Amino acid sequence: MLELKNLCFQVPGEDTGEKEIIKNINLTFKEHSFTVITGPNGGGKSTLARLIMGIERPTAGRILWNGTDITEKNITERANLGISFAFQQPVRFKGIKVKDLISLSTGADKKLSIAAACDYLSKVGLCARDYIDREVDASLSGGELKRIEIASVIARNTPLSVFDEPEAGIDLWSFNNLIKVFEELHDTSSNSLIIISHQERILNIADEIVVIANGCVKAKGAREEILPELLSGTESCKYYQ
Amino acid sequence: MDEIQKNLLEQVAGLHEVPAGAYNIRANGASVERNTTANIDIVTKDDKQGIDIVIKPGTRRESVHIPVVLSQSGLKEMVYNDFYVGDDCDVTIIAGCGIHNSGDSESRHDGIHSFYIGRNSRVKYVEKHYGSGDGRGGKIMNPQTVIELGENSFMEMETVQIRGVDSTRRSTTAALAENAKLVITERLMTHGKQYAESSFQVDLNGTGSSANLISRAVARDDSRQLFLAKINGNSRCAGHSECDAIIMDNAKISAVPEITANHLDAALIHEAAIGKIAGDQIIKLMTLGLTEAEAEEQIINGFLK
Numbered sequence: 001m002l003e004l005k006n007l008c009f010q011v012p013g014e015d016t017g018e019k020e021i022i023k024n025i026n027l028t029f030k031e032h033s034f035t036v037i038t039g040p041n042g043g044g045k046s047t048l049a050r051l052i053m054g055i056e057r058p059t060a061g062r063i064l065w066n067g068t069d070i071t072e073k074n075i076t077e078r079a080n081l082g083i084s085f086a087f088q089q090p091v092r093f094k095g096i097k098v099k100d101l102i103s104l105s106t107g108a109d110k111k112l113s114i115a116a117a118c119d120y121l122s123k124v125g126l127c128a129r130d131y132i133d134r135e136v137d138a139s140l141s142g143g144e145l146k147r148i149e150i151a152s153v154i155a156r157n158t159p160l161s162v163f164d165e166p167e168a169g170i171d172l173w174s175f176n177n178l179i180k181v182f183e184e185l186h187d188t189s190s191n192s193l194i195i196i197s198h199q200e201r202i203l204n205i206a207d208e209i210v211v212i213a214n215g216c217v218k219a220k221g222a223r224e225e226i227l228p229e230l231l232s233g234t235e236s237c238k239y240y241q
Numbered sequence: 242m243d244e245i246q247k248n249l250l251e252q253v254a255g256l257h258e259v260p261a262g263a264y265n266i267r268a269n270g271a272s273v274e275r276n277t278t279a280n281i282d283i284v285t286k287d288d289k290q291g292i293d294i295v296i297k298p299g300t301r302r303e304s305v306h307i308p309v310v311l312s313q314s315g316l317k318e319m320v321y322n323d324f325y326v327g328d329d330c331d332v333t334i335i336a337g338c339g340i341h342n343s344g345d346s347e348s349r350h351d352g353i354h355s356f357y358i359g360r361n362s363r364v365k366y367v368e369k370h371y372g373s374g375d376g377r378g379g380k381i382m383n384p385q386t387v388i389e390l391g392e393n394s395f396m397e398m399e400t401v402q403i404r405g406v407d408s409t410r411r412s413t414t415a416a417l418a419e420n421a422k423l424v425i426t427e428r429l430m431t432h433g434k435q436y437a438e439s440s441f442q443v444d445l446n447g448t449g450s451s452a453n454l455i456s457r458a459v460a461r462d463d464s465r466q467l468f469l470a471k472i473n474g475n476s477r478c479a480g481h482s483e484c485d486a487i488i489m490d491n492a493k494i495s496a497v498p499e500i501t502a503n504h505l506d507a508a509l510i511h512e513a514a515i516g517k518i519a520g521d522q523i524i525k526l527m528t529l530g531l532t533e534a535e536a537e538e539q540i541i542n543g544f545l546k
Contacts (some may be wrong), residue, residue, distance in 0.1 A: 091521045095544045
């Protein structure tokens, strides 16, 4: 479904020359796959997610979507092809209500019923009645905003959804629900999920795990194969060195 | 009234037909339709252009519509409307002005609305301004609002100017008595080469009085805006002003908030922020499948809602 071929991303360095954030990454994500991307902070995970959505453009390499080259396609085009993205730090909007955002997520041409919007919010543990008419602004806490962000991606129901650290800022109760949400998404549709996460419990429900460190793929494979090594202690973990 | 006038009326007053309650419709410089009720009287002034709207004490859940439409190019008028609201009232007043100018001469409506509000009353005042027509003549509106708010009274004023007015100089002054409360929300969008100036002066004279002034503005293309908000705290009172503006293209915006405390227990706050649409907001909406232009429209519509 999604292929990253020799993907590189550089930014101008502080001194001279370029700083490489992503170094020649090759990855394939199949249909109905559930992949968790993990690795040390600053290793390039979020950048990789942003490259997939088109928020950043690679300095070299190609991105293929069902065999078609989408490297030059912008965010809107990729969104309409069927890629969704949940931000690590969701954006606030003055005047845009939660129901407006969920409605835009399901498609501007479709009229979303209040009941349907409430279903999405309930999935992420928000009591819908209290939130549907609130503005997506500074009056929401970080955790509330994060859950609304996740609901907006679930509402899109696209073939591929990328979640950038969905657990960040979420309380324990919601986190338990979040695990269920991801499991349910995977079990009830043929859509694929890519989740950037440090959480063992999210790693635990993945089919595939990819470890990214220092801009490179350090390991990839089935969960059973990768997880035991990751859990053996990061001090001695070969992927983190 | 013709179709153009009817359209203007719908834009500024949301009226498709004759409104319920008291009303006075002014078209091209003359009063064309009027209705009074047992509690609300409307009287033509004999010394100058305009009307007196007299609302009896104790009038509750009634409304007054006083829209103005101008479709004759080159018409210039200065109108005085005075509202006398008695004690213990609860009323809604809907004013508004629409100008359609398809000619080359300037059309201008200057309206001075004065409110004399008694004690223990609630007044909601809504004012919308709208311009249409593609003539070279300017569409100009200079509304002035003067408010005297009596003891324990509450007034909520909502002003909207979203499209088509080439030049506007808006002035609102208010004086508040004991425990009176005033809330003003302004929504303004300018485009093309338009100019808009909005100035407020609120005097918090009575003990326990409070004012909240909220302005949301968007300036696009080559338009310019000036926002002036002055709050004087002359007693134990609370005042807050907030100007939040989005700047686009080659527009220019100035915000000049001013607060003066003339009393030890005056609590006054001002906030003003001007900035372009945050890039992250556009990116988020693009990830939902909107184009950049559609994302901008959604953000602005929400902001001005």
